[in-house]
Amino acid sequence: MFTYCEVKNLIREGGKVIGVNVYDHKNRRERQFFAPLVVNAGGIWGQGIAEYADLKIKMFPAKGALLVMGHRINKLVINRCRKPADADILVPGDTICVIGTTSSRVPYDQIDNMEVTPEEVDILFREGEKLAPSLRHTRVLRAYAGVRPLVASDDDPSGRNVSRGIVLLDHAERDGLDGFITITGGKLMTYRLMAEWATDLVCKKLNKTARCVTAEQALPGSTESRQETNQKVISLPSTIRYSAVYRHGSRATRLLEKERLDRSMVCECEAVTAGGSSLRY
Template identity: 40%
Template sequence: MREKFETEVVIIGGGMTGTGLLRDLALRGIKTILVEQFDLGHGTSTRNHGLLHSGGRYAVKDKEAAIECYRENIILKKTVPGSIEHTGGLFVKIPEDPDDYVHKWVNMCNETGIPVEKISLEEAFMQEPYLNKRAEAVYRVPDASVDPFTMLTDVAADALNRGAGLLTYHTVSRIETKNAEVSYVVARDRYTGVEKEIHAPVIVNASGPWGAYIAKLAQIPLKVINNKGMLTVLNHRINKQVINRLRMPGDADIFVPAHDVTIFGTTGRNVEKPDDTSLEREEFKQMVEDGKALIPNLSNIRSIRAFSGSRPLFEEEGEKDLSGRNVTRGMALLDHEKREGLKGFITITGGKLTTFRYMAEKTADLICEKLGLHQGCLTQEIAVPPRQSKEFLKHPSLPALAKKKLCSWAGINNSQIHSNLEEDNRVVCECEQVTWAEIQLYINQSNHFNLEDLRRRTRLGMGPCQGSYCYHRTAALAVEKEGVSGEEAAEALTDGMDKRKKGMNVVAHGATDRQLKMMEGVTAVSLGIKKGGKAHV
């Protein structure tokens, strides 16, 4: 039997844009259900360098995107402070970069209102000792570092508190239309196979790289360029501030400090499939070689792992340049009633992590127009509750949503974790200091056991050992203490370890190669798992 529900808006896609829209609509009092095919942030939103743009990167090539980035930079620092580190950023000119670009860049930053301060080379080298001593000029901008994992969690939690519905691990298989108007969405539970039929007068396609596929379900043609970028995680934090190369944006020109590591990248290659997260060793080697222009000692700094994700870029059919680098980083808000005559269908795509709130605001404004409502946006004023506050996640709303089968996702606040620490405060992941108390709460409030989901929530396995020990411990404890079946734990362990090894393989040399061999030895000797085999817990 197919379960049927009614709401005002259905959002397809649980990245930062879709989640931001869910919260915006919840603040406006509009009934909304978000449907995501995997976990929140499975796609592009957690596969990036975690930069809160000042706008400086796009000042010359994309003025509107630069203005949007700087404005949102200021707003997000006030409204989502728990996920942002005020690192500041540097733009560095080296001899190989054109002299005339610096003058043009400074002028455009001034024109767009982005604060720029030239600092002495001596000061720059003192602050960032790894920086290339051949640098000719250094400018400071208000870049910052974002933790996209906590930002997604916190924004989603606040939306749920305000009555929103959220279905993770539900794949949209059908968008039904009638008389040139959207009618309902069919979403299938990836674990149980149960289908849900969700009726709504407005359906929003916020699925990023999957945008063309979702549009096709509604029989709407849409061209989305999936521009895949590779990044790598350095095993310690080599820079205090974001370091950018002062030239037109290109490959291997940015270093972003994140927690105790640095994220370096990125590349840009167009790919056909939205879920193409493949990694190539030659691409990694070339990226490191290019990155030496900013950090000459880069090849001697250990890379823990590499990862990749696709940027969803939109251009109208007929545009000449579809290479990826020259496509605008601005958002594209498409009203398919005006474009193709399908009432109630909207696509929001493009943009940046930095501009997710603004993208949500403009999309929500269009939704209100279509629903005949006049509620204004509140996300630029109302902050996401800090993680330690009582308001972060009031679970009385979640059980009610779960009973209605409109919530298949759980978040936890710090007070819940601390109260659980009294019972079991053992550290399961030494690298990231993740305790069993924290993991246990997520397991208890989740519909399935998935180590990668736990990683996104707690940073389990994100440290130098890449889950070599903590994934095994977590799987074993889940069976022993939480009643997770051995088969389910074994499947989660095999899947989790395979994903960790994928990112390590492409950078495997020196210490990382030894780490990978040790990881394989642990699984082979301790658990009897041969390469490519399955775990037994």
């Protein structure tokens, strides 16, 4: 995986996509990558990537705002049993909890400029208190917003029947362009199913036969219990140790190999270290 690399164009040869041009922001240089099949998994930015191949994917960006609270006030997820609405779920995670979310349509050219408004904060607080009254006394660490990659079907240009389901597009069948597929839509909850659908199509197009193990294979870092990993990293400060094991599982032992600077705390509220998180990588 190459982080900090922004797709700048698709490389085409005849009627087929054979690779991508990217700009490496970390090393400040242009790079090229080639592949027998290119998978567009760019989320809300997938529309722009497809446009490099003169393809049209009609996305309807839906902004969602959330609040990160300073304490973990609930042990389990609290979800309001009603039709989807603002602030209907309170999710605990590590040392904090998150209340969300809102939903509002935003112009596609504004997806990189998301800001949470005071009105959205008020809504999240007002509705969130109905789930957990103690929220009104809890400090807010930060507010942030993301954009859902909702997709309208090809026969619904108005977007009136936009689905939040998974969208898998074979551009050879849909647009006559080989070597390129798009996987988008969906939710974080369904990301492994999205990966399975996309991988199945990749294998089919590349004539590869293999049994899918997405639903069976353990995620990285889950090779041993938290208790076992805690014993191995007992020398780490307790504030770092708990969060590292919670987030990275058995991979938390890599922190023992880091220098002191990498283990330094950059966020006391959520126990984030310089080298033990995605901060650096």
